[in-house]
Amino acid sequence: MSDSSEIQASWQPADELREAASRLRKQVARVQLIEDEAKRHQEDDHRQGYFIGISGCILADQGTEEATSSLSLDGEPLFDITPIANLPDIGSLARALVPSSKRIFTQLDHLSRTIRHELYISKRIAETPQSALNLAYRVISLLRLKSTCLINAVSFSNTPWGQVAAHTDDVFIQPLEDPRKSLWGSDSAITSMDLEWVFERIVRDFDLYEQPSYRLAYDSAADAPFLKDARTAVARIWSGIESLFDVQNELSFRLSMYAAVLISDNTDERVKTQARFKRLYALRSKAVHGAKMEDAKLAETLEDSWHLLRDLLIACIRSGSSLPPTTALDQALLGRQLIREEGGRFSDADHPQEATIKNGPR
Numbered sequence: 001m002s003d004s005s006e007i008q009a010s011w012q013p014a015d016e017l018r019e020a021a022s023r024l025r026k027q028v029a030r031v032q033l034i035e036d037e038a039k040r041h042q043e044d045d046h047r048q049g050y051f052i053g054i055s056g057c058i059l060a061d062q063g064t065e066e067a068t069s070s071l072s073l074d075g076e077p078l079f080d081i082t083p084i085a086n087l088p089d090i091g092s093l094a095r096a097l098v099p100s101s102k103r104i105f106t107q108l109d110h111l112s113r114t115i116r117h118e119l120y121i122s123k124r125i126a127e128t129p130q131s132a133l134n135l136a137y138r139v140i141s142l143l144r145l146k147s148t149c150l151i152n153a154v155s156f157s158n159t160p161w162g163q164v165a166a167h168t169d170d171v172f173i174q175p176l177e178d179p180r181k182s183l184w185g186s187d188s189a190i191t192s193m194d195l196e197w198v199f200e201r202i203v204r205d206f207d208l209y210e211q212p213s214y215r216l217a218y219d220s221a222a223d224a225p226f227l228k229d230a231r232t233a234v235a236r237i238w239s240g241i242e243s244l245f246d247v248q249n250e251l252s253f254r255l256s257m258y259a260a261v262l263i264s265d266n267t268d269e270r271v272k273t274q275a276r277f278k279r280l281y282a283l284r285s286k287a288v289h290g291a292k293m294e295d296a297k298l299a300e301t302l303e304d305s306w307h308l309l310r311d312l313l314i315a316c317i318r319s320g321s322s323l324p325p326t327t328a329l330d331q332a333l334l335g336r337q338l339i340r341e342e343g344g345r346f347s348d349a350d351h352p353q354e355a356t357i358k359n360g361p362r
Contacts, residue, residue, distance in 0.1 A: 030089075031165075037086045038166035045160065047076065049122040050132040053115035053155035054140070055179040057081065060191040078122045078199065079139060081190060084161045087112050092165035098172050107175060108155070114179045115154050118161060129156070138205055141222045142198040145310050149188040150225050152180050180226040183233055184303045207321040214316060214323055216243040221309050230302050234287040237305045244312055246326050252281050259308070261332040262315045262324065265340075280305050 059081065072078065088096065093112070094105040101108065119136060126132035133156060140153055157164075157173040164171050208214045220240025227233040244262075247254045256277035260270035283301040286293055293301070316323055320341040332338040 031092065034086060034089060034092060035165045038088070038092075038163045041086065041160065042163045042166045045163065047120060047122065047160075049120055049124075050126065050129060050136075051157045051160050052119040052121065052132075052136045052140075052153050052176075053084070053111070053157070053161060054081070054117050054119055055114050055152045055154050056149070056182070056186075057117040057151045058149055058187065058189040059083065059117070060189040073122075073124060076122060076124070077120065078125050079135075080120050080195065081117050082120065082160075083117055084115055086162040086165070088161070088165040096159075096164045096167040096169070096171040098170060101171070101173050104175070108173050111155055111175055111178075112161060115161065119153075120160075129158075132156075135202075137222075138202055138209075139198055141218065142202065142205060143190055143194060144225075145221065145313055146197050147188050147190045147194045148186055148307070148310070149190050150182040150186045151190075152177065152226070154179055182225045183227065183230055184225070184299060201317050204317055204321050208316060208323070211323060213243040214313075216240055217309065217313060217316075221306065221313060224302075224306060224309075230298050231287050231290070234284055234298075234302050234305055237302075237309050238281075238284045238288070241305075241309050241312060244316065244323065245329070252278055256281065257333055258326075258329045259312060261329055261338055262319070263311050265337055276304075277308065280308060 090105070090109045093109055094102060097105055097108070119139065121132040121135055121139075126135045136153060136156075140151055144150060153176050155173055155175055157171065159167060159171045159173075164173075209218060217240035220236050220243075224233040224236040224240075227236065241259075242251070242255065245255055245258045247258070256274045259277045260273040263273050264270055280301065283293075283297070284305060285291075287298060287301055318340055319338065324338060328338060
């Protein structure tokens with residue numbers, strides 16, 4: 001008898017059944033562990049609100065499972081970002097979903113594999129799902145500006161992902177968008193100070209967003225990093241930058257001067273900002289008009305232009321609940337200091353050089 005015949009003869013159907021039974025026991029045990037862990041989370045977690053699954057997030061301390069929290073009220077966070085652990089298996093997910101979500105449980109299972117963190121929005125500041133979604137868009141956009149971490153909102157639910165396996169027929173999950181890859185890499189991390197910064201300025205951001213020019217710039221900063229084409233993204237960014245200023249002629253000169261006085265009160269910083277603006281404006285013209293550019297130079301133009309728009313938007317938030325009018329910018333060019341409302345003032349972390357200038361050497 002050949003070696004292969006001996007092996008075949010030694011392998012009996014009972015052995016196959018034992019192997020299958022062993023694998024099945026391990027799978028059942030794994031599912032049970034997920035359910036047990038979900039129940040433990042449920043017992044310890046008393047948050048009442050909505051949960052937005054996000055991708056692309058890096059927390060400042062990835063070595064812990066603690067949330068990066070904002071301000072709390074009566075011991076409950078108003079919003080926070082938490083790492084996700086204990087994702088449900090596909091069977092637990094299908095069992096937990098409400099009937100309207102069961103139809104897309106395979107899509108939701110796929111999305112869950114791309115989510116590493118979730119943003120919590122308390123019902124104390126957003127009573128309805130729509131108001132929570134509106135607030136989440138604003139929080140995520142502001143976090144991108146403050147931290148430069150390019151996060152995406154992927155899903156919206158009434159239950160934390162880590163607790164889904166403890167539920168039956170009562171979990172609502174809505175996919176928001178497929179995770180988008182940014183046009184440039186970012187290793188920036190979100191800190192608790194970033195969330196506090198957002199919390200303290202979000203009301204002003206809502207007021208500013210009512211103005212079409214700010215809204216165009218704001219949405220440009222939110223969308224441009226995730227567009228598929230770099231030149232299109234540059235055009236989107238600069239449409240946002242130009243919308244912030246009412247300038248009809250001498251665009252490069254006047255826009256660069258206005259940007260300089262809006263971003264900083266310090267003369268040296270203004271000179272640097274103007275030079276930065278004019279350099280990028282020239283590169284922007286090449287990018288959007290189809291001129292030949294090396295890939296590295298186009299990538300540099302794209303990322304640096306976004307950071308300029310980011311700095312301008314933060315300066316707008318710092319300056320008040322409405323955009324500074326052209327008359328105020330003109331007066332600032334003649335030496336009058338631009339008014340900065342106290343509630344939106346840069347922290348030292350926002351603009352360390354300016355903090356040194358105002359407060360003196362440390």
